[in-house]
Amino acid sequence: MFPELNNLLNTTPDQAEQGKLTLLCDAKTxxxxxxxxxxxxxxxxxxxxxxxxxxxxxxxxxxxxQKLGVSLTTARECGQLVxxxxxxxxxxxxxxPQEDPHPLQFLREANSGNLQPLYEFVQExxxxxxxxxxxxxxxxxxxxxxxxxxxxxxxxxxxxDFVHYCRATVCREQxxxxxxxxxxxxxxxxxxxxxxxxxxxxxxxxxxxxxGLATGxxxxxxxxxxxxxxxxxxxxxxxxxxxxxxxxxxxxxxSFFAKGMSPAVL
Amino acid sequence: MLESLLAPGxxxxxxxxxxxxxxxxxxxxxxxxxxxxxxxxxLGCEVxxxxxxxxxxxxxxxxxxxxDLFRDPxxxxxxxxxxxxxxxxxxxxxxxxxxxxxxTIALDSLSWLLLHLPCTTLCQxxxxxxxQDSCHGDSSPGEQVHxxxxxxxxxxxxxxxxxLSSLAQTEVTLSGVMGQASAHILYRRxxxxxxxxxxxxxxxxxxxxDFSLELQGGPPLESQPNPDPRTPSTDPTTHLTFxxxxxxxxxxxxxxxxxxxxxxxxKALGPSSTDVPKVIWAWVEPDQTLEKWPCLQAAVLRGQExxxxxxxxxxxxxxxxxxxxx
Numbered sequence: 001m002f003p004e005l006n007n008l009l010n011t012t013p014d015q016a017e018q019g020k021l022t023l024l025c026d027a028k029t030x031x032x033x034x035x036x037x038x039x040x041x042x043x044x045x046x047x048x049x050x051x052x053x054x055x056x057x058x059x060x061x062x063x064x065x066q067k068l069g070v071s072l073t074t075a076r077e078c079g080q081l082v083x084x085x086x087x088x089x090x091x092x093x094x095x096x097p098q099e100d101p102h103p104l105q106f107l108r109e110a111n112s113g114n115l116q117p118l119y120e121f122v123q124e125x126x127x128x129x130x131x132x133x134x135x136x137x138x139x140x141x142x143x144x145x146x147x148x149x150x151x152x153x154x155x156x157x158x159x160x161d162f163v164h165y166c167r168a169t170v171c172r173e174q175x176x177x178x179x180x181x182x183x184x185x186x187x188x189x190x191x192x193x194x195x196x197x198x199x200x201x202x203x204x205x206x207x208x209x210x211x212g213l214a215t216g217x218x219x220x221x222x223x224x225x226x227x228x229x230x231x232x233x234x235x236x237x238x239x240x241x242x243x244x245x246x247x248x249x250x251x252x253x254x255s256f257f258a259k260g261m262s263p264a265v266l
Numbered sequence: 267m268l269e270s271l272l273a274p275g276x277x278x279x280x281x282x283x284x285x286x287x288x289x290x291x292x293x294x295x296x297x298x299x300x301x302x303x304x305x306x307x308x309l310g311c312e313v314x315x316x317x318x319x320x321x322x323x324x325x326x327x328x329x330x331x332x333x334d335l336f337r338d339p340x341x342x343x344x345x346x347x348x349x350x351x352x353x354x355x356x357x358x359x360x361x362x363x364x365x366x367x368x369x370t371i372a373l374d375s376l377s378w379l380l381l382h383l384p385c386t387t388l389c390q391x392x393x394x395x396x397x398q399d400s401c402h403g404d405s406s407p408g409e410q411v412h413x414x415x416x417x418x419x420x421x422x423x424x425x426x427x428x429x430l431s432s433l434a435q436t437e438v439t440l441s442g443v444m445g446q447a448s449a450h451i452l453y454r455r456x457x458x459x460x461x462x463x464x465x466x467x468x469x470x471x472x473x474x475x476d477f478s479l480e481l482q483g484g485p486p487l488e489s490q491p492n493p494d495p496r497t498p499s500t501d502p503t504t505h506l507t508f509x510x511x512x513x514x515x516x517x518x519x520x521x522x523x524x525x526x527x528x529x530x531x532x533k534a535l536g537p538s539s540t541d542v543p544k545v546i547w548a549w550v551e552p553d554q555t556l557e558k559w560p561c562l563q564a565a566v567l568r569g570q571e572x573x574x575x576x577x578x579x580x581x582x583x584x585x586x587x588x589x590x591x592x
Contacts, residue, residue: 116342157381161340164312168337172314195381198420201284202377203312230287241445242285 028212054086139176220264276435
């Protein structure tokens, strides 16, 4: 978790908002540092986390998590973290009976219709626990990343339906949060990705968009982060709803500064 | 005017974007209808009923009938909470309703319906929905059905957008500048609009916390082309300590001046030229030679250092050197 990002979003693990969908988006840069931030943030906030990881292995997230002060292994052992490792599951699914339900069932179907099995996996992972188990603060679904589903042949509307159901269950019923990363390819001809990105943008409460610099690679400024609050609980002047900062990713931290105010420049 | 959007009846399209969301305006118009004593039916596909009712007082909420397509629109949960027949049947049920009072129907959102239903089916149903008064035939002119449709325009191609536009009485496109929201209103049925209004206009507005609509004058003109609110709008040349521009006389003086680094035949003439300095003070590294000082080379050739030639060590680099008058 990056304290400076918490300051920008005006939040702390103790005061995390509930019932919100946060959309993470990256364009011409790698926005995975935002995924690592929210994973460690919600684990430190004592939330029950279901992490649908389709990009990297468990050990990768665990190593980064340790740098940020959380142990995914411990969290998984004590039941705080439910980790769906897409890279492993994608292989497993071909060596099991077809009738056995699997979250990534769409991989076996020629016409991948919907993501209902994946939704049911999330629903089961985050359902309220028996009284005998440890009580977690609120459920959180984290997906890294939804664009992969498009690459695997799922339609944009099917992915939007999956997020819709997760929102209805996790955000509305269980008062939890959903965080999902989507790539912005910047390709005007990739209509499916555009529909997914814009459709999720309309569903979300908060959008964090990491962008590469228009001027290209820079050693001291790695990109800029645009923050857009879409659904304030009270309608306010829109002037303060959108902010842009530049950032530099360090070994265990990310520093944010106003545009053009990098310490290396001043 | 935004307040009179509901006046002609029929379909009003609210076209919004990720940057400029239109649900607040939809709720403001719903509040206005409810305050006029109308029954408001909402087909909610994108937000939960609790979230939609948030911000309305109990008087308004009592006039709202929320048809919840959000909770289980595709019947995945199989708990019996889904609306029977799915989204299309829910829409058709709104056509068959029999309310004794004037009615406003809000579709939140048309985009969700358009992504899940064939465009032609949706257009036919919308047509039937917005013409209910003429179908029933027993409604008075004051009891028209108002249909408000929220449309996220980035999600659809020009074909579906054009089809829906042709059905609409009025189109409102939301945008903004400098944090100030604006609505571009296009009346597509000019014969039905109030006589004093133009076929299209732009209205600046803001939505108050209780979802009241407040019309505004818009941002100042000089700031409109500037999308970044933090960029200063003052003239950056006001407090300069130097002149940015030269007068004619100053320009002539500047042009006639020969700068020290400019080579000219006069300078090459040596001591007879008035431009050549009489005393040369110089400091060079011991290994530096005359080759690197072409102007100086021309000047010292007439002096005692004439023996100094290219490639040899400069005289002043030798120990005990005293400068000479040329």
